[in-house]
Amino acid sequence: MIVSxxxxxxxxxxxxxxxxxxxxxxxxxxIGQTIARGSGRAYGDxxxxxxxxxxxxWFDQFAGFDPAAGVLTVNAGVQLREITKVFVPRGWWLPVxxxxxxxxxxxxxxxxxxxxxxxxxxxxGEHVKEIEIMLGNGEIVTASASQYADLFYxxxxxxxxxxxxxxxxxxxxxxxSGLVKQKTIKASNLEELFxxxxxxxxxxxxxxxxxxxxxERELGRSVLLLGDHAKKGGVQIxxxxxxxxxxxxxxxxxxxxxxxxxxxxxxxxxxxxxxKLVGLFDYFYPxxxxxxxxxxxxxxxxxxxxxxxxxxxxxDNMRKLLGRIAYLGEGSFLAVIKLFxxxxxxxLSFPFSGYTLALDFKVSQKTIDLLNVLDELVIxxxxxxxxxxxxxxxxxxxxxxxxxxxxxxxxxxxxxxxGKFSSAQSVRLGLL
Amino acid sequence: xxxxxxxxATSTIAEHCARxxxxxxxxxxxxxxxxxxxxxIVSDLSLRGATKVGKLVIDLCDFNSHQAMLDAAERGLGGLxxxxxxxxxxxxxxxxxxxxxLTLREIETNGLSxxxxxxxxxxxxxxxxxxxxxxxxxxxxxxxxxxxYVYGSAKAMVTAYTSGLRQxxxxxxxxxxxxxxxxxxxxxxxxxxxxFLWVKPADAAAIITRSIDGGFSEExxxxxxxxxxxxxxxxxPENLFKRIKL
Ligand SMILES: Cc1cc2nc3c(=O)[nH]c(=O)nc-3n(C[C@H](O)[C@H](O)[C@H](O)COP(=O)(O)OP(=O)(O)OC[C@H]3O[C@@H](n4cnc5c(N)ncnc54)[C@H](O)[C@@H]3O)c2cc1C
Ligand SMILES: NC(=O)c1ccc[n+]([C@@H]2O[C@H](COP(=O)([O-])OP(=O)(O)OC[C@H]3O[C@@H](n4cnc5c(N)ncnc54)[C@H](OP(=O)(O)O)[C@@H]3O)[C@@H](O)[C@H]2O)c1
Numbered sequence: 029m030i031v032s033x034x035x036x037x038x039x040x041x042x043x044x045x046x047x048x049x050x051x052x053x054x055x056x057x058x059i060g061q062t063i064a065r066g067s068g069r070a071y072g073d074x075x076x077x078x079x080x081x082x083x084x085x086w087f088d089q090f091a092g093f094d095p096a097a098g099v100l101t102v103n104a105g106v107q108l109r110e111i112t113k114v115f116v117p118r119g120w121w122l123p124v125x126x127x128x129x130x131x132x133x134x135x136x137x138x139x140x141x142x143x144x145x146x147x148x149x150x151x152x153g154e155h156v157k158e159i160e161i162m163l164g165n166g167e168i169v170t171a172s173a174s175q176y177a178d179l180f181y182x183x184x185x186x187x188x189x190x191x192x193x194x195x196x197x198x199x200x201x202x203x204x205s206g207l208v209k210q211k212t213i214k215a216s217n218l219e220e221l222f223x224x225x226x227x228x229x230x231x232x233x234x235x236x237x238x239x240x241x242x243x244e245r246e247l248g249r250s251v252l253l254l255g256d257h258a259k260k261g262g263v264q265i266x267x268x269x270x271x272x273x274x275x276x277x278x279x280x281x282x283x284x285x286x287x288x289x290x291x292x293x294x295x296x297x298x299x300x301x302x303x304k305l306v307g308l309f310d311y312f313y314p315x316x317x318x319x320x321x322x323x324x325x326x327x328x329x330x331x332x333x334x335x336x337x338x339x340x341x342x343x344d345n346m347r348k349l350l351g352r353i354a355y356l357g358e359g360s361f362l363a364v365i366k367l368f369x370x371x372x373x374x375x376l377s378f379p380f381s382g383y384t385l386a387l388d389f390k391v392s393q394k395t396i397d398l399l400n401v402l403d404e405l406v407i408x409x410x411x412x413x414x415x416x417x418x419x420x421x422x423x424x425x426x427x428x429x430x431x432x433x434x435x436x437x438x439x440x441x442x443x444x445x446x447g448k449f450s451s452a453q454s455v456r457l458g459l460l
Numbered sequence: 461x462x463x464x465x466x467x468x469a470t471s472t473i474a475e476h477c478a479r480x481x482x483x484x485x486x487x488x489x490x491x492x493x494x495x496x497x498x499x500x501i502v503s504d505l506s507l508r509g510a511t512k513v514g515k516l517v518i519d520l521c522d523f524n525s526h527q528a529m530l531d532a533a534e535r536g537l538g539g540l541x542x543x544x545x546x547x548x549x550x551x552x553x554x555x556x557x558x559x560x561x562l563t564l565r566e567i568e569t570n571g572l573s574x575x576x577x578x579x580x581x582x583x584x585x586x587x588x589x590x591x592x593x594x595x596x597x598x599x600x601x602x603x604x605x606x607x608x609y610v611y612g613s614a615k616a617m618v619t620a621y622t623s624g625l626r627q628x629x630x631x632x633x634x635x636x637x638x639x640x641x642x643x644x645x646x647x648x649x650x651x652x653x654x655x656f657l658w659v660k661p662a663d664a665a666a667i668i669t670r671s672i673d674g675g676f677s678e679e680x681x682x683x684x685x686x687x688x689x690x691x692x693x694x695x696x697p698e699n700l701f702k703r704i705k706l
Contacts, residue, residue: 046647046650048494048497048647049494049496049497050496051496086472086647087500089500089501089503089504090503090504090507090508091500091503091504091507092503092507093507103500114483114507114508
């Protein structure tokens, strides 16, 4: 079966198995190497093993809930949207959520995902109390900060390379409403935007959409969206998908001009200081409304490039990178910028204190060349690239930017993961 | 609050029906053959709001265990309001063509075991003069096709049986709902490539629970548009039908 990540690049032929029971997982592990896969929302090739990919879709049940403490025990295949639908009405929600509700719990732990509140609460893994993992030999262990700690810190952010996450205990956060108070602030350049981020650092959620194809003097013009849970308004939520892109859009639809026009329109439509209440799904998961929006980029697929660079010289460096992207005119619809808080103990976790930018590129040789150039710039600036979005980074880049990789490998060695768990990505990065 | 017995409760479609009912606070008794999955579903439903979830592990092709299973369910729930029969296996048509034993086993799982259960369930609900019997048959039972006529004929047996049963139980106020799904993306259909006619199990479950809760005593296509597709397929004259590949 041809499998790919959300970016539909690269496309790899793999045997996909979907175990129903733990016993079936251990049987698959006994046969040979594999990698676990959640919803396949990672953009690149991290959830694909060319020989056998193991989809966790049938492990989608809740296992327990402590209503006093708000601690949820959940199997790895449960999608975040399911937790949202069931627990928001009870006054509890995810402490951290990525921009798609289709991500599974296993995938969110393995990528140590971050949300719009990273600057205050850190990553998903920082709210995981315990993980049940099946090791390469079929043994099941429970890892946490106090037992099998090395395995725990390698599994959070470990891209499925330490074992199969079976279930996890997650500390949920209390919410009072299914609505979010959203405030829009426009910034005309990067300095202004970064100042706004700092000024609003106590606001729970913040993210900015930046027009990366704006004319040079306006480079970095952006719309900052601040958000906080409303205190009332009922806990009902609406998670319906409203649109569908049933077929691949023709490749020429997204070009320099159409994207430019879209970005200008988006920027001019945003109203300065606008404040409104929006539904939780509208605020956190706007793209989930459109089923298969990844088809917008045509058959050849796309790459999402997300990097983080340190705060120091942040605006200058960001301008340099955006300038490079604009110069080649390869930018995406909208690029997203966020302020990150500090780094955590998870060995391959992506975020560290600084600014992150994510944007999409239609796949072409030109794109690949541009990204190679950007890689070098990002490395020089002391930054790194997000593994869950990556589809083409070299092992050299990886090693230079994730300095804890050697410790990670020694933990994998210790728990018998080497040669058992590998993905197309990990092989490319030199993690076999 | 309803007392719901689900036979073949590890079925993906049945599990999603149960999730919907669980949020409404109903009571369940679940029957299936896989203990690990059954346990997972029990915890899941309790957490979603089910007020009580009992279970029993049996192989439904063990006909002798049916009566005791129904006793256990009725005892566990303190009565029966809804019985959903969902188990089934998608037969390997090509293999069946080469094996009498396999063909008969498929007919047994998808046809005879269901009818054995219906015989017992019908009498219990008829005696109490209320309740709903819902059975998942299939569009495949509407007309035999070369690609899956073993499975199709077993489902045809279920459809015909429930049609007669519906007539019989009409006067005792017991509803019989025959559900005929089209293409649902479940464990049963994992190997298939999914086109535009496919629906998610949660959406199929929404239609099924709505039909059952609505008190219909009818045949229901899931989703409804299959009524028209099957109407067209049934209208093709046999003389022409035999020449096409379906
Ligand atoms: C529209 C969109 C918005 C996004 N926004 C954000 C964002 O704001 N922040 C962010 O951090 N990310 C974001 N992402 C990325 C996404 O959250 C991650 O890629 C996440 O890991 C996807 O989860 P999944 O279940 O689909 O995992 P998959 O894509 O299936 O797998 C991702 C990785 O997790 C591993 N994995 C999955 N399940 C298991 C398991 N049970 N055991 C062990 N390993 C496992 C896989 O091996 C793979 O390495 C976004 C993605 C999309 C499509
Ligand atoms: N999916 C579709 O497109 C589709 C279309 C039309 C009709 N249907 C019908 O819908 C019903 C539910 O199927 P599904 O799609 O939900 O697939 P499913 O998830 O594979 O469910 C079928 C279930 O039946 C159980 N089962 C089979 N034989 C059994 C036995 N002897 N004893 C106990 N349990 C047994 C299986 O148990 P195990 O878990 O132990 O294997 C499995 O859980 C079936 O009757 C099917 O024929 C499905």
